[in-house]
Amino acid sequence: MAPGLIGTAALAVVVSLAVHVVLNCPIQPVPSPPLPAAPYPPNNLLQGLEKLGEPGLIAPEDVYVDAAAGGTLYTATRDGWLQRMHPNGSWEQWRFVGGTGLLGIAPSADGSMIVCDAHKGLLRVEEKRVTILASTVQGSTIRFADAAIEAADGTVYFSDACTRFGFDQWFLAYIESRPTGRLLKYDPRTGDASVELDNLAFANGVALSxxxxxxxxxxxxxxxxxxxxxxxxxxxxxxxxxxDLPGCPDNIRLASDGSFWIAIHQLRSPLLDLVTRWTWTKRFVASFPVLVDRIMATAKGAMVVQVSENGDIIHVLDDSEGKVINFITSVTEYNGDLYFGSLSTNFVGKLSLANVSQGKKEAHVTDVQ
Structure with a gap:
């Protein structure tokens, strides 16, 4: 092909791609915040976890352990079930809610379960019925209900991750970087929801001190x-x-000593870092779903951190390459063990804190103070 024809063809391809992006880009990106540094060397202590319920759980995003029921474990899966593991280790499909968007779960004082359905809103799940507590707030739709916690007076604090994209497009919300997330409050006395904080950068886990x-x-x-x-x-x-957390915080749970455990996404890879560096690369990638899927797949690794009541990072645990568990979305402490949920597994992870302490001694890992 003559050089002139090659140049013309190349120009035609560039113009075609540019037109495609203009017509099909679903995001309106803004610059991303500076990427966090990596000050903590890998320790891979999460690779010693035990797998519970494998392979019968489909992406168990959140985990709750009921101490009053002797340590019965609850989780929600992508097939619409709330499932539970009894103290003897047997599993039960406990309540069917339906849909693929069941995320955060939390106990209620009346014995029911508070559940965030990313598509429907804030739910109360009882033995024989499911009630939508809040699907709108102050005239706007709750588009991405994510995580919830109930206070002693019955008030429920919960997050609406993003007002522009739903659960199935969470990655687009992440690379768009517009702070449209909200912290909401549901008042059981009035049945109304209100906005407590807005302009949050992908609102996710919620916890009370x-x-x-x-x-x-x-x-x-x-x-x-x-x-x-x-x-x-x-x-x-x-x-x-x-x-300046070493990744993207997802769910957060109160620990036994008043500190907090936070699940941290490792949304990092050389390619993903390159994409999020400029708004034009974000637009280009977002315009091609196949590119979105492939770039998401380059992010590997799992991490949780323990943070003091004052907000100081005191422990970091990881699986740096995601060899045993990847994309941890929740971490819950109960009776000396940690339990992990993930959207990338078919099990709930369990790790003894005693084994963590021993592993640190053997690896000469120093806690962050």
Missing amino acids: RDEAFVVVCESGGFRCSRLWLKGEKAGQADTFVQ
Whole structure:
């Protein structure tokens, strides 16, 4: 082919791609925040976990352990079931809710379960019925209900991850980087929901401090967690609880000593870092679903961190290459063990904290202070 024809063909391809992006790009990206550094060397302590329920669980995103029921474990899976593992290790399909969007689960004082359905909103699941508590808030649709926690007075704090994209397009919300997430509150006395915080960078996990003086909401797109004070002189004020996390925080749970365990996504790879560097690369990738899938698949690894009541990182556990578990979405402490949920597994992970301590001694791993 003559050089002139080659140049013309190349120009035609470029123009065609540009037109495709203009007509089909689903995102309106803004610059991403600076990527977190990697100050913690891999320890791969998560590779020692035990797999529970394998292979019968389809992407168990969140995990809750009921101490009052002797350690009965609950999780929600992509086939629409709330499933539970009894203390003897047997599994039961407990309640069928339906759909593929069951995410955060939390106990209610009345014995029911609070469930976030990414598509339907905030649910209450009882033995014989499912009730939608909130599908809208102050006139707007709750598009991506994600995680919830109930306070002692029955108030439920929960997150709406993004107002532009739903659960099936969470990666588009991440690379778009627009802070449209919200922390919401459901008041059982009035049956109304309200917006407590907005402009959050992909609002995710929610947890109350042990004295319920504040509520923490994770911002996956900002590598941080924000805090809303509920009591004391700062009541009604918001600030940053912890920032510069070594990845994207997902779910957060209160630990036995008043600290918090946070699941951290490792949404990093040389290719993914390149894509999120510029808004034009974000637009290009988002316009081709096959590219989105392939780039998502390059992110490997799993991590959880323990954060003190003051927001200091004190422990980091990981599976640096995702060899045993990948894409951890929740971590729950119960009776000396950690339990892990993930959208990339067919099991719930379990790891003894005693084994973690022994592994650190053998590997000469120093905790972060």
